[in-house]
Amino acid sequence: MTHSTINIATTPEDHHIAKLAALAIGLSLIDAAIPSPLPGVKPGLANIVTLLVLLRYGFNAAAWVSLLRVIAGSLLLGTFLTPTFAMSLCGAAASLLTLRFASLLPQRWFGPVSLSIFAAFAHMTGQITLAWLWLIPHAGIAYFIPVLSAAALLFGMVNGLAAAKWLASETETSDVSAPLASSP
């Protein structure tokens, strides 16, 4: 019996991104398990990972982690290529685009919390726009906007604080890769 294996040459960076994406996927599964009072109101815990990757490894790595998380997360949840997946992808794309520009803000004054709040609002705007253009083309969708934006502000702040806390604890300990490398 012969073993036929296909070897794809991978760089350490690929492994790193895969590990971080796995962490983000785990968090998005937890996210999906949390009951939501209203469709669209979710903590978005996986965005903590996106933020960390953005601040530590740059935009390209963050985009990879975020998009891998959306695709692999939807495969695990059984929503791949459904409207839920499209909403998720649209939200992730809008928030990445915003992060691209928000990360140009001076870091002296604007930390992870600002980035997280911007990303959360962009995520919500992207999803609302897609929902309005495609799924619910009715002006009544505007009634959801205040509640969704309040949730975006709250969870954006909480996720940003979590990311800031994590970054602060990492810079204290000299071994910077330890918390991420020990992730499942």
Add this chain to the structure above:
Amino acid sequence: MKTLMKNGDWAVLAAGAVLVAWLFGALWGGGAANKVIIRAGGKLFAEVSLNRNRIFTVPGPIGVSIVTIQDHRVRVARDPGPRQYCVKQGWLSRAGEAAICLPNQVTVTLAGAKRLYDSLNY
């Protein structure tokens, strides 16, 4: 907390809070009613402010409907119609709300600062 939040973060948070408050006001609060329009048989019976407590006796083809304005709200207190839909609707307080007593041909509509549509068709 202090080290986790930089000055700009507080500013972004405050701006976000203002935006959310504004969105609530703009998208939810636009319906404050200030005027009651009562029609009988399609003709205007009364157009009055919601600020004064009053009771109207509106005659129709099968009897008399009683419309009450109280504490910036309005309701049909009594109606001769068999199904009492307009009475069961209870107090109305937002612009665009309406109670329609069809058998007696009496309608009570609330209007705000700007005119709202019942429905739109494309």
